[in-house]
Amino acid sequence: MYLRLITFNIVLLICTYALADKQTSNQIYYKQFQEIFERINKDYVQDPDKQKMTDSAINGMLTSLDPHSGYYTDEDLDDFINQTKGEFGGIGVEVMYDNGAIKVISPIDDLPADKAGIKAGDYIVGVNDELVSTIGFNKAVKEMRGEPGTKVKLFVIKNDEVKPQDVELTREIVKIKPIKSHLEEGGIAYVRIVTFNEHTIQEMKKAFKSVEASNTADGGIKGIILDLRNNPGGLLDQAIAVSEYFIDSGTIVSTKGRTDTNNSVLTASKFTAKAPNVPIVVLINSGSASASEIVAGALQDYKRAIILGTKSFGKGSVQTFVQVSPRAAVKLTTARYYTPLGRSIQAEGIEPDIIIEPAKVEYPGQKNEERRFSESSLKNYLKNDNKDLKDNEQKKDKDKLKKDKDKPELKIEKAENYQPSELYKKDYQFARAYDLIRGLILSKNK
Incomplete structure (x- = not known):
């Protein structure tokens, strides 16, 4: 019984100390901050800029939490608000801080970074001949902004290349069309x-x-x-x-x-x-x-x-x-x-x-049928005598389909008649999406 009472008192004492620690821990942190602030204010070699000290301290606290928390003041705040409204100046990239560098989340269509070929996953390690690790994330981002028509030089490590490269961009103010x-x-x-x-x-x-x-x-x-x-x-x-x-x-x-x-x-x-x-x-x-x-x-x-x-x-x-x-x-x-x-x-x-990974496909200037080697490529080949019959049957099927009110005619071009758009030719992922959609439409209407 005596041992059980001692054990209970120890547990109670530990809980009391834990509660006290929890209540006073914030006060300890505040006191540490206050002491350092006052020491700088008193002993620094010259009168410090207290607003700048406060801004930097707050920003440091927030950026230490995760890559997406941050502190915005003055011009940075105006830029952030303008960006959500769809209009801002600079080179047009969504970025985050990553181990002493700026990682590109995404370039924004038709803005300078996109035009220069900067892509998601690329790293900006220097701005105007200064390393991001030296000047800090916020200053580096601020350096990328500026008056439209002025230039900014970036030192970029491309996601798909080993050798870093200098990229010079001309800043723009663009109203983004979403x-x-x-x-x-x-x-x-x-x-x-x-x-x-x-x-x-x-x-x-x-x-x-x-x-x-x-x-x-x-x-x-x-x-x-x-x-x-x-x-x-x-x-x-x-x-x-x-x-x-x-x-x-x-x-x-x-x-x-x-x-x-x-x-x-x-x-x-x-x-x-x-x-x-x-x-x-x-x-x-x-x-x-x-x-x-x-x-x-x-x-x-x-x-x-x-x-x-x-x-x-x-x-x-x-x-x-x-x-x-x-x-x-x-x-x-x-x-x-x-x-x-x-x-x-x-x-x-x-x-x-x-x-579907991005890829590049070369499209010939002529139709596939013209370059495909087949029976029809041979000299004196026998022609298909069922062609006329086939055309007549297709016409009958189409007329019957038109008369059926519950099953309207499916007006989608046949594959052999489709002329690929420029987007289809240059964008492999879009091309596969387009092919898939065509297949879904055809299967839905059967």
């Missing part, structure tokens, strides 16, 4: 989401209306290729709205943090306008991050689309942006997000349903 779209042959809508800014869902709906209107003679949109490659993400509410446009109802994404205020379940409403109910292929790659992964993950979990390409970036965290003063704001990682089936893609990415 959506690019056009109609491909066969009634297939190609819609590329460049970024998720405050105009994305509005511009995407306009794009679908425009594409559908241009193909009313052939029955509207028959398939959709949604291109999220090299999309670095952006605003969460826009990712939700885009997902909702393709999903009838149900969970789009859930978030979980340390506090209840950061736990949420975001859902799609069945009462909002929806995209045409046609086959969809979504293109992703290693430059698809954050908001674009939310869209791809939701469409994949609901089997609303086939995901094609390469594994996405894997940014499965949520940042909260809070302006703490007129000149400063904090971006803090407050939660992880999960797909409708509860998958966390943090550091893992979205795995495509069909993996």
Whole structure:
């Protein structure tokens, strides 16, 4: 009994000390910071810039947490706010800090970095003849910004090359158009989401209306290729709205943090306008991050689309942006997000349903039939006497199909009549997505 009482007292004493430590630990950290601040203020060789000290200390705390938390002041804050509105200056790259260098998450379409061939996964190790490891991440990023028309020199290590290279870029101010779209042959809508800014869902709906209107003679949109490659993400509410446009109802994404205020379940409403109910292929790659992964993950979990390409970036965290003063704001990682089936893609990415690596295909100037060696290539070959009969049978089948009201004629070009578009010729992943969509349309209408 005496031994049991001693044991209980020891446990109680340990718990008391643990509670006291927890209550006073924050005070200890504050005191350490205060002591160092006061010592610098008192003993430094000259009167220090206290605002600069404070800004650097706060920024250091945030960047030590993870690559996506940060502190924005003055010009940096203005640039950040302008970027979410779709207009900013600089070279046009989404970046993160990585071991003393700047890692490119994604170049943004038609901006200087993209034009210069800088790609996702490349590293910027120097800016204007200064190493990023020496001047720091924030200063290096700030150096890449500047007046339009002025030049900036980068020292870049390409993802697919060993030797570093100097790249000189001319800064621009560009208002980013979040959506690019056009109609491909066969009634297939190609819609590329460049970024998720405050105009994305509005511009995407306009794009679908425009594409559908241009193909009313052939029955509207028959398939959709949604291109999220090299999309670095952006605003969460826009990712939700885009997902909702393709999903009838149900969970789009859930978030979980340390506090209840950061736990949420975001859902799609069945009462909002929806995209045409046609086959969809979504293109992703290693430059698809954050908001674009939310869209791809939701469409994949609901089997609303086939995901094609390469594994996405894997940014499965949520940042909260809070302006703490007129000149400063904090971006803090407050939660992880999960797909409708509860998958966390943090550091893992979205795995495509069909993996297609980028490749280059050379297309000859002449048709395949003209260069293919076959029976018809031989001198004095016997011609096919069933050709006329075959044409007559096809005409009868087409007339019968027209009379069948419940089974309208499928107006999609035959493979041998298809003339590849320029995008098809130069973009291997798009070409495979287009072929897949054509197959889905044909099988759906059989």
